[in-house]
Amino acid sequence: NEDLSTLIKHDIEHRWRNKLEAPIYSDDNKKSKFYVLSMFPYPSGQLHMGHVRVYTISDTMARFYRMNGKNVIHPMGWDAFGLPAENAAIERGIEPSAWTKQNIKHMKEQLQKLGCSFEWDRELTTCDQKYYCWTQFIFLRMYEEGLVYRKEALVNWDPVDQTVLADEQVDANGCSWRSGAKVEKKLLNQWFIRTTRFSKSLLDGLDDPILKNWKDIINLQRHWIGECNGTRFEFELEDNSSKFTKQTLAVFTCNPEHIHYASFIAVAPGSILDRVEFDCDSIIENNSVFKRLPLQAKNPFTGKDLPIYVTDQVEYDEGSDCHLGVPKISEIDRLFATAANIPILSPKENDGLLKSVEDVSVTREHINTVAQQLGIGGYSCSSKLRDWLISRQRYWGTPIPIVYCKHCNGPQPVPYSELPVILPDIDRLSNKGKSLLEATEWLSTKCPKCGGDATRETDTMDTFVDSSWYFLRYLDPYNKEMPFSKEVANRFMPVDLYIGGKEHAVLHLYYARFLNHFLHSVGLVPSQEPFQQLLIQGMVMGQSYRVKGTGRYLPKENVDLSGPKPVEKVTGQAVVTAWEKMSKSKHNGVDPETMLKEYGTDTTRLLILADVAPTSHRHWNSSTFPGILKWQHRLWLTMRSFLNIRSNLENVVSDTVSDTPEFKEHEAKMFDSRNYYLKGVTFNYTTSFQLSVAISKMQGLTNSLRQVPPEVIGHSLQFERALACLIIVLAPMAPHFASELWSGFVSAPNRINTSTKEINWDRGVLEQTWPEIDLNYCLQLVCMVS
Ligand SMILES: [Zn+2]
Incomplete structure (x- = not known):
């Protein structure tokens, strides 16, 4: 019976956390499948606010579709190969695998704290040989189809990271997308995937009617392909x-x-x-x-x-x-x-020159x-459009399954039966530029063709290869014969909803689409296009402070904001403020752990979903917090007074109250509000993905509930229905908080709604079916003549 404090919120979350485990996908054929996929993270070690945003959206949508009777697939994994791990490992003097493993452990705990209902039994890690075995398998399949070739090429060489970059990884100024170094041109023998063979199919695929909500991403893809x-x-x-x-x-x-x-x-x-x-x-x-x-x-x-x-x-x-x-x-x-x-x-040779269009x-x-x-x-x-250059001269990647033999001409593919080609341990990555060339024992092998001495390919694959097919492995993560079974792909592909950041809207989407088009061409997946609906979310921006002139970034605490214009505390120099993508170097990041500690899981989730549509950039500003905090508090009060009123009904005779015109008016109003707001909420969950608008509709319904006087609440069926509806539609976004409200709601004595069709009184809020609009509800139609 207290106000909703952070302590109470933590208590609530603690109480519900283990009870809200993800309902694992069940092989219930009566339900149709719904595959909610969010782009898997790079295991850097710490979740950032961008992750909080994408995985909150993803979890909310997964829970929403579960409540709507779908058999939801909602997996999670790790895009674990790549340079950052290698560089971090060099800096810290530990193995990239150890560094990666420890980061995954920590980030997984963080995702669990965020209340995400991922199906952890589908978890995969791209640097795990149980995964990259199949990346190699797919490489060999493409090799077989003539889609892989080796060629001397003038390549983009990153002198800082000591590796080759794909054209796409070089920015407009000729600098590396990762290290920022000026890229040099070098002539090297490289492995390519002939992505251009599918260019027409990838271009035409953009007109496939299964694509929904792709909006401007279609144009980005179209422009990329040309x-x-x-x-x-x-x-x-x-x-x-x-x-x-x-x-x-x-x-x-x-x-x-x-x-x-x-x-x-x-x-x-x-x-x-x-x-x-x-x-x-x-x-x-x-x-x-x-x-x-x-x-x-x-x-x-x-x-x-x-x-x-x-x-x-x-x-x-x-x-x-x-x-x-x-x-x-x-x-x-x-x-x-x-x-x-x-x-x-000569004129004679010209004779055959074509004239007609035909x-x-x-x-x-x-x-x-x-x-x-x-x-x-x-x-x-x-x-x-160029073919995809996949060779990287670095250690931490999927080994390319090829050997070279002096006797046999050209590269020899490793037989399928000898997969995986396991990435060998290298003592320590003590300096820059380590590659597989240093794994001398691993290097020498036998030629699969003649049995003679051969050496292994030392290039590893671009990590975009690893992430171009992970959504298929999720569906069949324990398969030991194949990357995934055709039957499973037929049942569950395409992905129904793919959620991720706009920075991946060109390359990753292009490569993933290419791979799916290829797999479709060899009959392994049912549709050419892998992703049906896209929800591309905007960035989370933090306020940054830079010294005017030098551009040096300052942490907020070093800025004096008391005067008319901000200045640096120590020097008094003028400071320029801006909204920029959160990053350590700009001192404008917010640690998700701090948010969870200070506000609790559900409040953090509501804060990241509120005010701004998922697709827009959002300025992370604590001055916008009170709206959500106040609303949560009002919900809490609403439930408290409902329980209070219903528990003390003994002295009131219901007939005398419910016969008054005033009561009937309230009843009609609540009936109206429930339907009106429910319609808005559901529309914004399913059709427009404007989760922020769905929240404001819920706030509208809360306001309506708050206006009902206690004597009406005591006997109102429509109040009860509207309150139930509000808690249910809140549940996908704030599962712990809604569960607590729901347990209060179902425990209230003197219940009026006895329908077991509308509400399953013995079950938790996440197991309720999504409320429906009443058939006799008349929506006001505004007709304008102009
Ligand atoms: Zn040979």
């Missing part, structure tokens, strides 16, 4: 020194139908071939307009050798640095050919089919 208006072909390179034997050049063209008429290839200055060091004397011609390289590319359709020029005098397609010169169809190419003295086709499309298709059969490309793609 317009698939051309084709890429691999041209074999030839030169006198046989330096380029077996090397190919990928040539993009929007006009494959004219490939027979190609007479030269141009590459842009600074592109890979331009950076190859040739003997100065060997350069065939070098002038102010072009440089002719001492090598040729063989046109796979005519067998003709095409000269290669470095020049900026032709037009390159967007994002492409290689151009197929066809003077016959391009005026610019003709001008260049004339300047470079390249023979242009001819063009037939020829195009024919050329592409031949190229596909030859394994030299021929798939629709855009000029800017």
Whole structure:
């Protein structure tokens, strides 16, 4: 009978925590499945407010769908490979695996404190060999399908992290997305996944009607893939020194139908071939307009050798640095050919030139089919999209299951039966740049083909490979034969609701979609698209303080905010304030543990959900807290007075009260409020995902309840129904608090509502069915004529 203090909140949470364990997915076929997936975290060791936001949303939605009769799948795991673990381990002198394990343990406890109902029996960790065994399996499947290849490439080299970065991991200023270092270009042999083979399918997939709520993400994906208006072909390179034997050049063209008429290839200055060091004397011609390289590319359709020029005098397609010169169809190419003295086709050779649209499309298709059969490309793609460079020269990643043998030509895939290729222990990561090259014992192995001595591939995979298929392993985490069974995928895919941050809306989504398209093409998953609905949440921003001029960040306690303008306490220098993404270096972060301690779990959850829609950035500002705190308190008071009134009804004769017009008016009003607000709440849970608006609807219903006088509460059926409804719809967001209110509600004597259809009186609030709108409720319809 006290006010709702933090102490009471902690008591409540303590009381309910173990009783609110996630209802494990049950194989009840009468219920339809609903797969709620939230992007799994990198185990950095500490939850941050961004995690609190995404996992609160995820848990709220999972609980909501459970209460709506769905068989909910709600897993959690760890995206555990990658550089931060390795770098942290080097700094602290411990093994990355030990560091990762200890972080996972701590973050798991934090997620449990946040009241998240994850199905921990599905938990997976990408650095666990029980997981990466199957990442390797999928790599080999792609290898089998010709989707994996090794090629010398000019790569982005991060000199700080000592590794290669994918193009996508280099920002607009040419700096590493992780270390911030200026990226260098280096020529290295690298592993690629031929993602571009699926570009058309990935582009068309964006029109798949199963995608709901993707909004601007569709455009981000579309922009990333580009317009698939051309084709890429691999041209074999030839030169006198046989330096380029077996090397190919990928040539993009929007006009494959004219490939027979190609007479030269141009590459842009600074592109890979331009950076190859040739003997100065060997350069065939070098002038102010072009440089002719001492090598040729063989046109796979005519067998003709095409000269290669470095020049900026032709037009390159967007994002492409290689151009197929066809003077016959391009005026610019003709001008260049004339300047470079390249023979242009004689009139006789021109005869076959295509004229009608029909001819063009037939020829195009024919050329592409031949190229596909030859394994030299021929798939629709855009000029800017690149294949996925997955090699990383670092230790902490999934080993690439390939060996090299002196006797057998080229790389040899490790047989499926020998998986996993286990990441060896390396003594200690004492300095930068450690790679698998140092695991000498592990390196030597036998060739699967001839049995001779062989060495292992030392590159590991980009962690985006690990996270491109985790949502499938969740469905079948104990499978020892396959990454997941086809039958299980058929039952549970696609993911119904995928929740995560906007920073992953391009790369991660693209790779995950690619992998699912691939798995679909080999018949392992039922749909091309893996994710049906997206809920992309905005960032949590903290207020930052920087010294004007120098830009040095200050912690809030070092800022004097008492004057008209903020200044640094020590120096008196002017301070600029801004809202920025929370980070340690900006001193603007909030520790979730502090929030949980000071306000309790459910209040923290309500605070992160209130005021701002999940999709918007939110400014984390304690001045917005009182609204939620007050509301929770009012709910508490409402329940207390309800219990009080119902417990002391003996002296009042109900008939005399419920016959008055005033009573009937209240009754009608409560009936109305219940239906009106319930409708708003449910709509915002399911359709708009505006959980903040759902909260304000609940607050509206609370206000209505607060206006009912005690003598009415004592005998009102509609008050009782509305109060029950409010507690039930609150439960997904504040499960402990709602459970406590509910136990008070069902314990109240002199109950009026005897319906067991509407309320299951013996069960907790999370086991109630979602309230329904009364059929005889008339919603006011506003009709405007304009
Ligand atoms: Zn061999």
